[in-house]
């Protein structure tokens with residue numbers, strides 16, 4: 001039997017529709033395109049092109065992974081963030097669109113920045129998508145030196161691949177560290193999208209989130225554990241008048257404010273995401289001596 005792009009597309013679209021996927025045809029095209037290493041346009045315009053049995057089997061294998069809820073980013077190891085493609089894996093959180101807000105906030109804060117040199121620390125860097133994006137967005141006018149830290153060695157391996165991909169190996173340093181344990185320098189900006197999900201909420205998240213590593217999501221019974229750890233340790237690593245920029249979960253603003261104000265930080269900004277949820281907060285550390 002001969003297989004064409006059209007026949008496999010029909011088959012996979014039907015499966016995806018039966019399983020309740022919102023955009024079955026679109027997802028079919030993505031699966032086929034990734035396997036045949038062709039563009040989206042090539043797939044939709046080359047319906048009669050024949051494909052080998054081997055390619056068809058691989059497409060079906062990926063289709064069945066997708067039907068079980070595995071995100072395409074986890075199947076193909078790539079995810080878009082701020083219009084760039086980042087390498088991801090089972091060991092990294094898939095970059096989320098709402099996290100792009102951290103990049104926007106940092107860009108805004110740095111609009112009137114007087115110094116031409118800045119040190120930035122990314123706590124829980126994962127794929128390094130945030131720190132790489134900030135660096136690439138600002139590199140033309142600011143001399144950025146950055147550090148990404150993470151407790152997960154495997155996540156750091158993916159971060160390293162992304163540094164190489166974006167040619168930032170010399171500008172961004174990676175450190176394996178449990179919060180600030182293995183760190184001894186100070187930074188102008190500290191950014192973090194830490195784990196912030198309550199243990200009891202883990203099973204209520206969407207199917208796709210179940211494919212993210214637990215260590216990137218879970219933050220104790222209250223979902224606030226990471227913020228306590230960061231607030232407790234960050235003052236030793238932040239310069240006078242330095243900023244800390246954090247992503248927070250839905251409904252966590254009041255508690256996170258309390259945690260940081262107890263450690264001598266003052267909130268200077270909060271930003272909502274596209275759903276109207278308070279998502280990014282900025283604190284400044286005020287102290288008398290450096």
Ligand SMILES: C[S@@+](CC[C@H](N)C(=O)[O-])C[C@H]1O[C@@H](n2cnc3c(N)ncnc32)[C@H](O)[C@@H]1O
Pocket residue numbers: 092093094095096099123124125126127128129130149150151152155177178179193194195196215216217
């Ligand atoms: C929500 S993910 C964020 C990943 C990435 N920054 C992003 O926004 O896509 C949180 C990250 O924190 C890391 N992490 C969890 N516990 C940590 C700890 N004790 N010390 C350092 N990093 C930790 C996880 O491995 C994970 O990469």
